Amino acid sequence: MTGFFTLLYKELLRFWKVGFQTIMAPMVSTLLxxxxxxxxxxxxxxxxxxVPYTTFLIPGLVMMAVIQxxxxxxxxxxxxxxxxGNIVFILLSPLSYQAIFLAYILASIARGLLVGLGVYIxxxxxxxxxxxxxxxxxxxxVLGSAILGALGLIAGIWADKFDELAAFQNFIILPLTFLSxxxxxxxxxxxxxxxxxxxNPFFYMIDGFRYGFFGISDISPYIxxxxxxxxxxxISMLAIQLLKKGYKLRH
Numbered sequence: 635m636t637g638f639f640t641l642l643y644k645e646l647l648r649f650w651k652v653g654f655q656t657i658m659a660p661m662v663s664t665l666l667x668x669x670x671x672x673x674x675x676x677x678x679x680x681x682x683x684x685v686p687y688t689t690f691l692i693p694g695l696v697m698m699a700v701i702q703x704x705x706x707x708x709x710x711x712x713x714x715x716x717x718x719g720n721i722v723f724i725l726l727s728p729l730s731y732q733a734i735f736l737a738y739i740l741a742s743i744a745r746g747l748l749v750g751l752g753v754y755i756x757x758x759x760x761x762x763x764x765x766x767x768x769x770x771x772x773x774x775x776v777l778g779s780a781i782l783g784a785l786g787l788i789a790g791i792w793a794d795k796f797d798e799l800a801a802f803q804n805f806i807i808l809p810l811t812f813l814s815x816x817x818x819x820x821x822x823x824x825x826x827x828x829x830x831x832x833x834n835p836f837f838y839m840i841d842g843f844r845y846g847f848f849g850i851s852d853i854s855p856y857i858x859x860x861x862x863x864x865x866x867x868x869i870s871m872l873a874i875q876l877l878k879k880g881y882k883l884r885h
Contacts, residue, residue, distance in 0.1 A: 638733045641724065645741030649707055656703070656745060661752045664699040668692065668757065671817070685848060689764075692757050693771075693844040694816035696750045697778060701839065704746035704779035705786040705807055708738045712790025713799050721883055731877040735787065735870065742783025743776060750775060764847055770855060771846025777862045778839035782807070784869040791876050791883060810836045820852050835865045 649656040672688045715721035724734060757763060765771060785807070793799040814836035820828050831837050832853075842858035845851035851858070877883070 637727055637729045638737055641727075641729065641734065641737040642740055645707075645711060645737055646744060648711060649741070649745050656707070657748055657752065660699050660703050660749045661756065664695050664749075664753050665756060667695055685850075689761060690844075690848075691817065692754070692761065692763055693847045694840050696753050696757075697775065697840050697843045698811055698816050699753050700746040700750035700775055700779050701782040701836070702807070702811065703749045704742040704782040705789070705803065707742040707745040708783045708786035709790040709793075709799055709803070710786075711738065711741075712787060713793055713796065716790070716883065717795070725880065725883060731874050734877055735784075735874050738787055739780050739783040739870075742786060743779045746779035746782070747775065766849045767846045769846070771843055773859065774839055774842040774846065774862065777859075777866055778843065781835070781839070781862065781866045781869055784866070784873045787873045788869070788876060791873075791881055794882065810834055813837075814840045815852065816840055835861065838862050 668688065668691065671691055712721070715724065754763075789799055789802040793802060813831065814834055815831065820831045820837065823831065838853075838858040838861045841851050841853060842855050842862065845855045845858075
């Protein structure tokens with residue numbers, strides 16, 4: 635297991651040594667979202683009974699920060715290794731593909747959780763935010779960050795340059811995140827858009843995570859948990875297969 639822990643340590647150290655960029659900057663941008671929505675919509679929108687809009691918004695913003703940074707961590711690491719050429723040292727090591735995959739995913743989860751925890755702690759200073767079911771919240775935040783870490787791994791393997799990676803993030807990850815119910819409940823949407831929202835796996839991550847805070851959700855948390863777990867399994871299998879075949883990694 636020495637090689638696995640070495641790779642994991644390398645991935646953790648990679649984002650920790652530039653923590654101002656990888657941890658503090660996402661925290662600030664997420665808190666700016668909260669500040670803007672607080673001043674504009676707090677007095678005009680009520681989503682759940684007896685739950686102020688800002689309080690409703692905080693779990694969604696925390697989860698959004700978690701999954702975006704989990705994706706950014708694994709995707710940027712892989713493509714930087716490809717461009718610099720040092721990916722060969724990982725591929726030639728005696729590590730199994732499952733161990734390589736797990737090291738990248740655990741590092742992505744760690745970065746996502748650090749950013750999300752930082753945002754949550756800061757919001758606690760200004761707002762009273764309930765956390766009624768912490769186990770549920772922890773389940774969804776870990777599974778969600780693992781899914782985006784695996785997606786980041788796939789995107790980093792697929793992309794040949796940073797422009798392609800940015801396109802993947804801007805045209806796939808960002809729309810799915812913004813249309814997942816971060817800023818609203820899907821019951822406020824027309825029926826057709828509600829059906830479309832149910833096709834978005836990010837919706838189940840956000841809705842299940844929010845259930846951990848309020849004990850209220852748009853759909854059953856058990857259904858959300860099952861869908862998120864199935865998505866993680868499928869995406870993980872794809873990522874491991876790409877590593878095993880050396881797709882765009884071996885030339």
